[in-house]
Amino acid sequence: MSSDQATQHGSLENLLPPSWKAQITTWLAEDTPSFDYAGFVVGDHPRTATLWGKSAGVIAGVPFFTEIFKQCGCTVEWHAAEGSYIDRPKDGPGKTKVATVTGPARGLLLAERVGLNLLARCSGIATASRNMVQSLRKAGYEGILAGTRKTTPGFRIVEKYGMLVGGADQHRMDLSSMIMLKDNHVWSRGSITEAVQAAKMVGGFALKIEVEVQSEAEADEAIEAGADIVMLDNFTGEGVKIAAKSLREKWKGKRQFLIEVSGGLREDNVFDYANNDIDIISTSSIHQGTSYVDFSLKIDPGQATKAA
Structure with missing residues (x-):
């Protein structure tokens, strides 16, 4: 919002x-x-x-x-x-x-x-x-720009508040706001499918599940398992465009999901990644080192x- x-x-x-x-x-x-x-x-x-x-x-x-x-x-x-x-x-x-x-x-x-x-x-x-x-809107991007949870301990509420005043989405406020399964969660559990299943068991209907993926194949597994959001992490700009388009076409009419891109995005390189097959661009650059x-x-x- x-x-x-x-x-x-x-x-x-x-x-x-x-x-x-x-x-x-x-x-x-x-x-x-x-x-x-x-x-x-x-x-x-x-x-x-x-x-x-x-x-x-x-x-x-x-x-x-x-x-x-x-x-x-x-x-x-x-x-x-x-x-x-x-x-x-x-x-x-x-x-x-x-x-x-x-x-x-x-x-x-x-x-x-x-x-x-x-x-x-x-x-x-x-x-x-x-x-x-404003830069993304001028470039034609229609999706969401979101901050991350890489905030200052004890000062998060102010930093998240500043994002909202500036017109960016605050992403998840804390670990209780959404179930995000990153690489360490997946490795610890054994597989993306097992991790998503375990998350569904405790999260119920109210919490979305997001899975960080390193490849299109991992994104397919996450979507098949029932993830609400897949995060394409540390892809190249061209790799994001190819993977996002492919996922949209492959799962059209079969699954509903959002695609997020993250990993080292800044105002000087975000345009390499921004395209309207991506729902969410998340970055720490709007609150770290500003x-x-x-x-x-x-x-x-x-x-x-x-x-x-």
Whole structure:
């Protein structure tokens, strides 16, 4: 589901589980595990700060940023919507006013680094996701671009959220979301057929089964066994096109399945693989090693008073 489709039904914030706010508490605890010495210096006088966007990109992570500051006694007023694209102005200060944050000086500075780090990272993922989705659409690809589970431990919910804001599919959220049988599962079980049968026995009707395959013959075995999705892993671009077309023709009217392609796909080589016999292109390049969107938070000048 793209961010545009999601917002037709409500904010993406409504996807977040009850535990997400507790996760933010742990991030704040990590950054201030004992005394806030610098907070003592500035005190709790009310202050206003401006969140500036200093580089071009998609804004993502609004609910997380807002909650970080809320837990530090501050409020955030957004001037740019989540999912909107900000560009660095050619005239003026060379930065864009994104939000106004108010609260005690100590609270603003307690939340500052955690909030900026999160917003920069989430926005970078959303920007990379949108760029690749748009590039694929311009090339005529009609299928799904999905992220992978190669996410940062403890930060997955933010990275998956950024993908959705950028218009990419988040693929499976975790090991419980779908049964994916990779090469190690198959080797450990003995065969693709045995692995799929075992997965069906415990997964029931509610969970899809995906099988990673290294050849067209393995894909045939997976489809015959009842896999819902076959992943053509580490094929060449030409090999993907040949295998996908052959599988479509061979199983037409016999089995329903989706074809996914994965393995080292990036914006500079994805077009070698993209064709409309492929339902899903999955990649880690939209969330691993992506550029950050640069933000800064500055307490408005002229507010300094001696701390109590």
